Structure formats: C-alpha cells, structure tokens
Amino acid sequence: MRVKGLPEKDVLVKLQQARLRDLRYEDGKILCSMCTNPHPAAKQAHKMFLEANLGDAGLFPGSVQLEREAVASLAELLHAPEGGGGFIVSGGTEANLLALYAARNASKVASPEVVVPESAHFSFDKVCDLLRLKILKAKLDTSFRVDPASVEELINENTVAVVGNAGSAELGTVDPIDALSKIAVECGVPLHVDAAFGGLFVPFLKELGYTTPEFDFVLDGIQSITVDPHKMGMSTIPAGGILFRSSKTWECIKTATPYLTEPNQCTFVGTRPAASAAAAWAVFESLGREGFKKAVADCMDVTNYLYEGLEEAGFEVLLRPPMNIVAFRSADSKMLASKLRSRGWHVSYVPRLDCIRLVLMPHTTKKHAAEFLLYLGKLKAK
Numbered sequence: 363m364r365v366k367g368l369p370e371k372d373v374l375v376k377l378q379q380a381r382l383r384d385l386r387y388e389d390g391k392i393l394c395s396m397c398t399n400p401h402p403a404a405k406q407a408h409k410m411f412l413e414a415n416l417g418d419a420g421l422f423p424g425s426v427q428l429e430r431e432a433v434a435s436l437a438e439l440l441h442a443p444e445g446g447g448g449f450i451v452s453g454g455t456e457a458n459l460l461a462l463y464a465a466r467n468a469s470k471v472a473s474p475e476v477v478v479p480e481s482a483h484f485s486f487d488k489v490c491d492l493l494r495l496k497i498l499k500a501k502l503d504t505s506f507r508v509d510p511a512s513v514e515e516l517i518n519e520n521t522v523a524v525v526g527n528a529g530s531a532e533l534g535t536v537d538p539i540d541a542l543s544k545i546a547v548e549c550g551v552p553l554h555v556d557a558a559f560g561g562l563f564v565p566f567l568k569e570l571g572y573t574t575p576e577f578d579f580v581l582d583g584i585q586s587i588t589v590d591p592h593k594m595g596m597s598t599i600p601a602g603g604i605l606f607r608s609s610k611t612w613e614c615i616k617t618a619t620p621y622l623t624e625p626n627q628c629t630f631v632g633t634r635p636a637a638s639a640a641a642a643w644a645v646f647e648s649l650g651r652e653g654f655k656k657a658v659a660d661c662m663d664v665t666n667y668l669y670e671g672l673e674e675a676g677f678e679v680l681l682r683p684p685m686n687i688v689a690f691r692s693a694d695s696k697m698l699a700s701k702l703r704s705r706g707w708h709v710s711y712v713p714r715l716d717c718i719r720l721v722l723m724p725h726t727t728k729k730h731a732a733e734f735l736l737y738l739g740k741l742k743a744k
C-alpha cells in the first residue's frame with residue numbers, strides 16, 4: 363500500500379483505466395456469460411445499501427425485510443409450501459454448498475455420498491471436497507439429461523442427497539426431476555435441484571407455451587432449490603439464492619454467533635451484502651412476472667434465431683435449445699472457439715462435449731446474433 367494517499371481524482375482515473383479494459387455486455391460480444399447487465403432498479407438499490415450487512419441482521423431490520431421479501435418471491439415462483447424459506451447468498455456455489463451441508467448434517471451416515479448428474483456444475487466438485495462427501499456421477503441419456511436408472515444404481519445406504527439440474531450450466535438441460543423426486547422419496551433421501559440458472563427462466567418458458575418438465579417444490583422429493591438472482595434475475599453480483607422446503611432443515615446448519623446482534627447464522631458467508639438482496643428485491647418489484655416473461659421471450663427469440671442460423675450454415679447443433687443456451691460443433695470446435703475469441707467474440711468451448719457454447723442473455727440482441735452468424739460464415743468460407 364502507498365504511504366501517502368492519492369487525491370480522489372487520481373484514484374478515479376486509475377479506476378476508469380482499469381474499467382476500460384473490462385469487456386462490456388452491451389457491445390454484444392459476450393456470448394459465454396450467465397450474468398448480464400443488472401436491471402437499472404438493481405443498480406440503484408445496490409448503491410443505496412452499500413454498507414448494510416445482513417450478517418449482523420439486528421442492525422439492519424429494513425434490509426432483513428427486503429431479503430425476506432425477495433426470498434418469498436422466489437419461493438412463491440417455485441411453489442414452496444408454507445414453512446419454508448431461504449437466503450440470498452453469494453452465488454450458486456454457496457447455495458449448493460448450503461443444500462449439501464444441510465443434507466449431510468441431517469444424516470447420521472459415517473461415509474456420506476452424493477449422487478449428481480455427469481452434467482452437474484463444477485461447484486459440486488468443490489462442495490463435496492469441502493464437506494468430505496464422496497461424489498458419484500450418474501450417466502446422461504442421449505438428450506444430455508440424467509438417466510434416472512443410473513441415479514438409482516448409484517444410491518446406497520451412504521447416500522445423503524441426490525442432485526438434479528434445472529438448466530444445466532453447459533447446455534441448459536432440465537433433468538427428469540419428477541423421476542428423480544420419485545426415486546428420492548422411495549429411497550428416503552433429499553433431492554436438491556440446481557436451478558441457479560433455470561429457476562428464473564423455466565417457469566416463464568412454461569407461461570410462454572414451451573413444454574417444460576416440472577422441477578420445483580410441487581414435487582415431493584425436492585428439499586432444496588438453488589436459484590440465482592445474479593444470473594437470469596438481472597440483479598447485481600453477488601446474489602445467489604437458496605430455498606428450503608422446510609426452515610427446520612436449516613437447524614442443521616446453524617452456527618452460534620455470540621457477539622453479534624443475532625444469535626446465529628445459517629449462511630456460510632458471515633458478513634453479507636444487503637445491497638444484493640435489495641437489488642434482487644428491486645428487480646422483482648420492477649419487472650414482476652410480466653417483465654420476466656418478456657425478458658425470457660426476448661432471450662428465446664435470439665436463441666431460436668441463432669439455433670436456426672447455425673443449422674442453416676451447416677453446423678452440428680447438439681440439441682434444440684431447452685433454454686437460452688445453444689451448443690454447436692464444427693470440424694474443429696476447439697480451434698474455431700479459439701479463433702472466435704482471438705477476434706473478440708467471447709464464446710465458451712466445452713471440452714467434455716467438444717462443442718462451442720453460446721449463452722444468450724438479455725444483453726444479446728438479434729442484431730448481435732446476426733453479426734455473429736455473419737462472422738462465423740466468413741470464417742467458415744476461408
């Protein structure tokens with residue numbers, strides 16, 4: 363650290379210089395991110411709650427109220443029954459961590475194991491390592507969704523939880539959660555659904571007439587769901603969401619906080635930004651279901667346009683997009699991804715599937731998609 367502080371204007375110049383090196387969502391070249399430009403109401407709310415700390419809740423009752431209301435909106439959307447609840451946390455990773463932490467602590471198993479789909483987000487590898495859970499990966503079927511028979515085969519007396527995706531990170535697939543729920547009930551293990559990405563998308567797809575499988579608390583076996591405001595919730599970072607069917611579950615993950623204004627905490631992170639909870643609340647209030655439905659419709663418009671364009675151009679598209687992710691292959695997908703990136707088009711390459719993955723968030727317009735297709739066409743012709 364420097365000995366003598368700089369004048370504010372010099373600090374600002376340095377900040378601006380750093381910021382200018384960052385990419386901007388609005389330029390339309392970020393095609394690989396599950397985050398987006400926050401809604402204006404989220405930015406405003408975030409600024410208003412900068413110093414408020416949900417980790418010392420007694421000092422910030424207004425912030426606590428906003429977190430409760432934001433969680434209640436998510437719970438209502440995902441049909442959580444009375445008596446449930448949750449938290450706005452740092453992201454999908456922490457939400458998945460809390461779900462498995464609760465499942466592990468609720469069980470009396472000495473060598474606990476968790477069954478996840480092969481397509482589960484890598485956060486489960488981190489979480490299982492931290493919690494000393496053995497992770498078993500179930501096979502997928504030809505539509506890239508987990509095969510319930512494979513899940514069933516992996517369940518044994520050590521299983522403390524089963525995980526399903528509702529909007530997998532790589533392809534946006536929704537696993538057969540209804541089948542997983544039945545298995546979970548039969549085997550007496552909790553089912554956790556990772557809807558970090560899909561939780562604020564799939565319900566609106568359904569309203570738009572797309573066929574989507576059930577994935578939320580209407581299914582008995584589901585005990586917890588991850589659903590992140592900082593992804594399709596268009597909120598500010600960091601804002602993940604964890605919902606539990608029953609608030610009794612979080613008794614297993616409570617830690618006493620003797621010197622704070624609240625007697626205990628259930629989240630992993632201690633000092634927590636109320637700014638993110640306020641931002642999520644502000645988006646829910648500003649958009650309402652109608653606003654979300656429109657955002658989802660717009661994303662699907664761009665997604666379907668790209669899907670059709672890629673097919674027309676002769677690329678192998680892995681599947682009809684179940685949500686706003688398109689995955690495709692060329693003769694050398696890895697090389698193509700790296701060429702695109704070097705020319706400023708930020709796409710992901712997924713080694714497991716040897717494909718290029720595009721995520722069409724609200725910042726990507728049809729015009730951007732058309733430019734991308736044009737560019738791809740030129741590269742292909744070379």
Ligand SMILES: Cc1ncc(COP(=O)(O)O)c(C=O)c1O
Binds near residue numbers: 453483531
């Ligand atoms: C399905 C899914 N789960 C979990 C995560 C982890 O979320 P975060 O990066 O917010 O911790 C992601 C991130 O993209 C995700 O797509």
